[in-house]
Amino acid sequence: MNTPVASETYAAQVRRLADLTARVAAQRAEANGWYAQQVVAADRAVAEAAEQVRRAEAEVAEAQRMVERVDAEAAHLWGQLRARIGTGGRRLGDPPGPARDATGDPVPLLRGVRELLDRTRQPGELPGSANPLLVGCGIGGALVAYALGAGARALGAGSGGDLAVGMPVLALVVTLLGPLVGLAPARLLADRRHAVLTPRPILLVAATGLATTALLLTLTATR
Structure with a gap:
């Protein structure tokens, strides 16, 4: 209960x-x-x-x-x-x-x-002290061109046919380019001097090469 x-x-x-x-x-x-x-x-x-x-x-x-x-x-x-x-x-x-240890901005x-x-100095003109070298470039270029022309003439003289006709013409063209051949070493000279090849050195090299070429052609003609 x-x-x-x-x-x-x-x-x-x-x-x-x-x-x-x-x-x-x-x-x-x-x-x-x-x-x-x-x-x-x-x-x-x-x-x-x-x-x-x-x-x-x-x-x-x-x-x-x-x-x-x-x-x-x-x-x-x-x-x-x-x-x-x-x-x-x-x-x-x-x-x-980039450098490994570089820091900062x-x-x-x-x-x-x-x-x-x-x-830094901007490339300028070659100084006057380089004129003898420029003259040497003009003379050397003319001599090299004249030597190549003489070799071409000799090769033509010892050959026959078209070669005998064409080589003297080629020799004359190479010889006449003599005043310009000296510009190549003149350009190297200007680069080494950190300068530019302005009209003055170009004219000096070309005039020297032209005079040398004319003298060589005159001597050849008088022989």
Whole structure:
């Protein structure tokens, strides 16, 4: 037979159940709030990470553009240096690569190199002290052309047929080009002196070669 429960005990149990239910509801609400906060924090962290990735990608792209600009400027300055050196600049080869221990902004360094190249002396005219060498170039070129012409004439004289007719003509053409042959060594001389071959040395070489050629032809005609 069931024992009846006192009304005070039943009421206490109901109050206890209600209290436990309220506490569970409060804990559930607290857990839901904590979860919502964690979701918001995670979303914020993901957004911040995405922004950092975007900034990093932008910095990488900017760095790549800077590298391309620096490489292009370095190649341009290297080409100017080779042009200033002249014929010897061909031995410089391609522009050197970046140094491993290089630090800092390369733009000021390139600006300094550009200013240094601008301050260097522009190629000028050969000085008067080079005139004897220019005269030697004119005489040497005329002598070489005359020797080739003489060889062609001798070859034609010892041959027959069309060769005997054509070789003297070729010899005359080569001999008449003698005043211009000396311009080739004169150009090399100007490159070694980091100068340009202006009209004055060109006329000097050509005039010397012309005089030498005329003298040689005169001596040949008087024999």
